[in-house]
Structure formats: C-alpha cells, structure tokens
Amino acid sequence: MPSFPRPLRKLGFLTIGLFDAADPARGHESTLEIIELGERLGFDSAWVRHRHLQYGISSPVAVLAAASQRTRRIELGTAVTPLAWENPLRLAEDLATVDILSGGRLNPGVSVGPPMHYAQVKDALYPDTADAEDFGYERVRRLLDLVRGKPATDFSGAEGFEVFSDVVQPHSPGLGRRLWYGGGSLGSARWAGEHGMNFLTSSVVKAGDGDGPPDFAGIQLSHIREFRAHHPDGEAARVSQGLVVIPTDSAGPEQRAKYAAYAAERLPRTASPQGPAGLLFAPDLVGTSEEIAERLHAHAAFREVDEVAFALPFTFGHEDYVQILTDMATKLGPALGWQPAAD
Structure with a gap:
C-alpha cells in the first residue's frame, strides 16, 4: 500500500449553497456562478450538499441540471443525497436525465440512515408508511440496480400508441460507475466496496472504529483500506477526501481574521467524539497553501x-x-502535485 503522498490527480470543491430566505434566487445564482468559476479555474469537479427544510440546496439534482447547461467540462456531484428522503426509482430517473443533459458528468453521492428530526417530519414525508420504511443499505441497492439497468417492472412493449420500457429511461450506461457512497464507518466502507461504488470520505468519522485514543487520520485511513480491500478494483478503486480547507494566500486581513475565528470556534469538537454516535471531526485546515500542503502530506488518509x-x-x-477557490486552484493544488484541467 502507498506510504507516500500520491500526486493529486483530481481537485474538486463542495458547497452547501446557502441562501437568504428573503431572496433565495440570489443564493442559488451564487452557487451556479461558483461552479462556473470552478470550471474556469480548472477544477475537476464541483459538488453540492443536500439540505432539507434548511436554507441550503434542497434540490441538488435541479441545481446541477442548471449547472450542466452553464458548464461543459467540470464534473458535477452531490455530497451527499440522503436516500431516506428519496424514492429510488424516481431518483434514478432524475439522475439519468441530468447525466444525459450534462454529457455524462454527473457523480451522485448518497448515504443512508433515518431523516434528521424524523419524529417531527415523518407525517409530512411518509404519512402512511413511516413505520415501515427501510432506511438502510437496501435503499442504496435499489438505486444501484435501477441506475445500472435492472428491470423495474415485468412489463414492456407497446400498448396502443405508447411504448413502455422495463428499465429506467433515459438509461445512461456510464452513470452506474459514477455512483458514490458517503460513509464514515468501517461498515459503510466495506458495503460500498462490495457493491462496486466509489467512496466519499469527509471531515467526520465514527470514533469507535479506531483502537486507543481517537485519531481522525488513522481512522479514516482504516476506512479507505477497508473499502479497497472489498472493491473489485482493489487499490485502483476511487476514493475522494473532503476535508474543510481554507487557503489564505490572497485573503485580506479581515478575511484572514474571519477564517481563523471560524476554525477556532469549531476546533473544540475535534478533541473528543461527539454525540451518541461518537462522531469525530477533523480540524479545519486554515493557512497559506504551503502550510496546508505540509499538513496534508503528513495526513495518513490523504x-x-x-x-x-x-x-x-x-x-x-x-x-x-x-x-x-482561486487560491486552491492557483496555489494549493499545484503544491499538491495537481495540474488544472485543460479547456
């Protein structure tokens, strides 16, 4: 297994797409402009978070459909779509449609688990089936099967003037290889590998997966290796890391102060596991690109x-x-061995 940093091959970024409730159009437009900027800067991918009943992107598929018509090269992903809020059949149709519109650039990331605040939202989300819904891996498997072309029905053919398919339409053949699972535990890493998905890691892991004192990088490393050990592609299986990274090379004094305050406010949660699930958070990386690159090169999972x-x-x-983003593309990326994508 690698014992030295690999040259960074793909550089992407993730945004939550916040907006003001009084002017949601401006926030959504800002997100699209940021994705367009990412393409001009040579980023390989742009990802959006998925937020329900909050002031962030609630419909990333719709946002990425718009982004697909304002860009031509950059890959577009979700990190992640919580499947508990979705019908896998309908989602498979939407994802395939956007993948076709984008020319095969969509990278859907998904996760499982019950919806946040489920007790308060279940009557609106699943008024008749709330207690029967399965929010585990079976929901992902259904989506995988449908995207990869497994029949959704035993009926196909002509009925009068209409023609019906037994598989999701449109069918985008390459999409099944671009599905990602967002996981923070050994179990999720193993499941994603066994089912041939790609693996999204983030700034959160399950602390109970490690031995001894909590060590974020060591735990995340164990997840990456568990995933690849169970994936058909082995060491070549795709893993993307998603730490919070804030280069300050061209930032002004006020920006640097704001960034430092942001990271300092969030730092205490990295000292020990948080909440009933025992989640461990990685510190935000703030500093010059040279400083951040040095810290990343020392990070066992990176x-x-x-x-x-x-x-x-x-x-x-x-x-x-x-x-x-400008500092990431012009300073940090090259310090990590990355080269911007050619137009």
Whole structure:
C-alpha cells in the first residue's frame, strides 16, 4: 500500500449553497456562478450538499441540471443525497436525465440512515408508511440496480400508441460507475466496496472504529483500506477526501481574521467524539497553501488518495468563496502535485 503522498490527480470543491430566505434566487445564482468559476479555474469537479427544510440546496439534482447547461467540462456531484428522503426509482430517473443533459458528468453521492428530526417530519414525508420504511443499505441497492439497468417492472412493449420500457429511461450506461457512497464507518466502507461504488470520505468519522485514543487520520485511513480491500478494483478503486480547507494566500486581513475565528470556534469538537454516535471531526485546515500542503502530506488518509473535494465553509460570502477557490486552484493544488484541467 502507498506510504507516500500520491500526486493529486483530481481537485474538486463542495458547497452547501446557502441562501437568504428573503431572496433565495440570489443564493442559488451564487452557487451556479461558483461552479462556473470552478470550471474556469480548472477544477475537476464541483459538488453540492443536500439540505432539507434548511436554507441550503434542497434540490441538488435541479441545481446541477442548471449547472450542466452553464458548464461543459467540470464534473458535477452531490455530497451527499440522503436516500431516506428519496424514492429510488424516481431518483434514478432524475439522475439519468441530468447525466444525459450534462454529457455524462454527473457523480451522485448518497448515504443512508433515518431523516434528521424524523419524529417531527415523518407525517409530512411518509404519512402512511413511516413505520415501515427501510432506511438502510437496501435503499442504496435499489438505486444501484435501477441506475445500472435492472428491470423495474415485468412489463414492456407497446400498448396502443405508447411504448413502455422495463428499465429506467433515459438509461445512461456510464452513470452506474459514477455512483458514490458517503460513509464514515468501517461498515459503510466495506458495503460500498462490495457493491462496486466509489467512496466519499469527509471531515467526520465514527470514533469507535479506531483502537486507543481517537485519531481522525488513522481512522479514516482504516476506512479507505477497508473499502479497497472489498472493491473489485482493489487499490485502483476511487476514493475522494473532503476535508474543510481554507487557503489564505490572497485573503485580506479581515478575511484572514474571519477564517481563523471560524476554525477556532469549531476546533473544540475535534478533541473528543461527539454525540451518541461518537462522531469525530477533523480540524479545519486554515493557512497559506504551503502550510496546508505540509499538513496534508503528513495526513495518513490523504497519503492514500489522489482525489479530493475540499469543503467550503458553510457561512462565508460569495467573495470569500471566490478567493478560496482561486487560491486552491492557483496555489494549493499545484503544491499538491495537481495540474488544472485543460479547456
């Protein structure tokens, strides 16, 4: 297994797409402009988070459909879509449609588990079946089967003037190889590998997966190796790391102070596992590109990957994201061995 940092092959970024409830159009437009900027800067991928009943992107498939018509090269992903809110058949149709519209650039990331605040939302989400819904891996398997072309019905053919298919239409043959699972545990890493998915890691892991004192990088490394050990592609199986990274090379004094305060406020949660699930958070990486590159090269999990989707902070302004992305593409990426994609 690799014992040295791989040159970074793919550089991506992740945004939550926040908006003001009084002017949601501006926030959505900002997200699209950021994706367009990412393509101009040579980023390989742009990813959007999925947020329900919050002031963030609630319909990433719709947002990425719009982005697909304003870009031509950059890959577009979700990190991640919680499948508990979705019907796998309907989602498979939407994903295939956007993949066709984008020319095969969609990278859907999904996860499982009950919806957040399920007790409060279940009557609106599943008024008749709330207690019967399965929010485990079976939901992902159904989506995988449908996207990969497994029949959804035993009926096909002509009925009067209409013609019916037994598989999801449109069918996008390459999409099944571009499905990602967002996981933070050994079990999810193993399941994703066994089912031939790609694996999204983030700044959160399950602390109970490690031995001894909590060590974020070591735990995340164990997940990456577990995933590849069970994937048909072995060491070549795709893994993307998604830490929060904030380069400050071209930031002004006020921006640097804001970034430092943001990271400091979130730092205490990285000292020990949080909540009933025992989740361990990685510290945000703030500093010059040279400083961040040095920290990443020393990060045990980063040394095993050649793809990243660095997460943008939740609460910053449009101009901050422009500065951060520009520094990522022009300073940090090259310091990690990356070269911008050619137009």
